[in-house]
Amino acid sequence: MKKLMLGNEAVARGAYEAGVTVASAYPGTPSTEITEFIAKYDDIYAEWAPNEKVALEVAIGASFGGARAVCAMKHVGLNVAADPLFTVSYTGVNGGLVICVADDPGMHSSQNEQDSRNYALAAKVPMLEPSDSQECKDYMIKALEISEQFDTPVILRLTTRISHSSSIVELKDREAVPLKPYKKDFGKHVMMPAMARKRHVIVEERMKKLALYAEETELNKIVWGSTDIGVITSGISYQYSKEAFGDASFLKLGMIYPLPEKLIKEFASRVKTLYVIEELDPFIETFLKKIGVNCIGKEKLPVIGEYSAALLRGKLLEEDTAGDNENHGDVPARPPVLCPGCPHRGVFYTLKKNKLTVLGDIGCYTLGALPPLESMDTCVCMGASIGMAHGIEKARGSDFARKTVAVIGDSTFIHSGITGLIDIVYNKGTSTVIIVDNSTTGMTGHQDNPCTGITLKGELTRQVDLVKLCHAIGVERVRVCDPFDLDEFDRVVREETSSDEPSVIIAQRPCALLKSVKYGGLVRVNADLCRYCKVCMRLGCPAIVDTGEGITINDALCGGCNLCISVCRFNAFEKAGDSNA
């Protein structure tokens, strides 16, 4: 049977067909759907972990326990999981272990553009890279086989255009893979220095064997065409290259670490001009230079952003192509915005009003940095807001801290905010941390998390009690407040920022997109009462429109949340009709 599948769905299908029984992940664009699709298979246990490090540790445990296991994350998630990664490379596996990592060239939804292939090199772990959905499935299966054959974790590297593109996949049945016996193995599983030193030797031997395997495997294949141009490439760059140089010869690398020296030399010796085409860093190219193979790569091609067939033709053949795909002329930009009815709007409206310095974090609420709310000063990585609030206090003193808050989402707080808060308590900080608790993981598409009380499989579970948690780690001042109660929220923010001990404000109101949220009735403007003072425009609500002559509500967008009613001193907003929400 054939099916049109998203790359991520095909990765999940591969895990299913290959008999995987345990999957753990933390959501992150563009990797999220891998685990959501895996969760649909009854034969696989699947979960959201609090962060990527835990997800990988769960997968390692499952692998040691004899099961085939996978975990999935976005590129920056692999930074969080890097600690276990570098050591599971030493221990090796029992059941097959695959780490799926999705890079985001072009940064469609990310804070940096790192090339995760460098992790394969640094952690000495083999890496495969598919170029369409069929390969997503096939390579996942192959990665599990390699993992067991060479006693190593394997990384499956994806990019946005692979994860979030769909193409046709041939489906097969699930292979029943029996659980391997669990054996206590001190020398292999306990990485104390004496054992780790021995394992490092084995890792280096393993890399040599894998390099030989790379020469033979069908994952790396030559497609001969004209020998005037030869292209060495992998992943989505293969598709762009095929489109740009259809009749050239291709060495398509499915296994991008370790690389096949002999195969590359043979291919290079038979083509006139050799291009290496890869998005982001010169990973393959550096290897070619090391083994003395001349090629054209980053001297002509960018190390920034996504490629395209037109870009390749333009840069390599110096053709006059249509040019920069990112440039849309002078058409007004349409940046993403906080949705109508978004609970974060009340938070940022208040923070801006109080002119606070806001250390921000990663999630929907990062959009509070954009005009007109413009009330977020920083965004670095998951959990950074809290540690940074503490650091800025230690640098500039407690008077500055009284005009400073950290803002972090509920899921992000669980991911890596808790340790920062412990640091504040332990090291006598006075920061105020606002946990914007919208009862979901919003930005990645509404995943449950330990605060929601529901698992990935949709089962009810124990819920983390944020108030008790904060009390337990030593924060005595914990306030729970509705950010749409603007007067009360403003009062709480003033009180807590002026206190000289650490405090947490839990701004609690569910995401307006959740099915359980029902706001009654649209809002309309009573033109007789509107003084056109534009205070409501400070909310940055996409449904409130300034026509140049007055204020109106776009009824196709209004969610009926009533926040505009709260800010208007002239009672110019009133309820009307049914809500779209």
Place this chain on the structure above:
Amino acid sequence: MRNLSILIAGVGGQGTLLTSQVLGAAAMKAGYDVKMSEVHGMAQRGGSVVTYVRIGKNVNSPVIEKGGADILLCFEKLEALRWIDYAKEDGTVIVNDQRIDPMPVIIGSVKYPEGVIEKLSARFPNVLPVKALDAARELGNIKVLNIVMLGLMAKNTDIPVETWHEAIRETVKEKFVDLNIKAFDKGYQMAV
């Protein structure tokens, strides 16, 4: 079997992703190779959303480049203007005659361009403005304007109506299937 590259552009929340999924499913049923590309993450947050659908005998890249789209299917006027360079010279531009202000316009830092349809028509011979929002309102749910537009677009392909209906049945949530089939048919008739 005709090679077709179709670019679908809209505003987050307008159903751009679902439209491309129905289109992809229909093309596959009709025996085409299909590649689609979409960018998630910002899709529900009112940002500019674009998906590419490429169908043909054998498709490599899932991405459409400037000057490469046979059909531009745009759910909002400004988005049509944003992606217009992606249409082929002889391409068809189907644009929903609806204005949704982006945040920079809402806060008054830039103006929403005037005469968008005229600007598009000046550059391309085949510009088709559509009142899809009105058509969707008549069906009782403004959210199906995307499928009305898809119905309109379907006339440009050789995929039979029944195949489109099947694709909708498979892709759309069960309780919305009838509504979406009605929306598709309405759009398909509007194209006549």
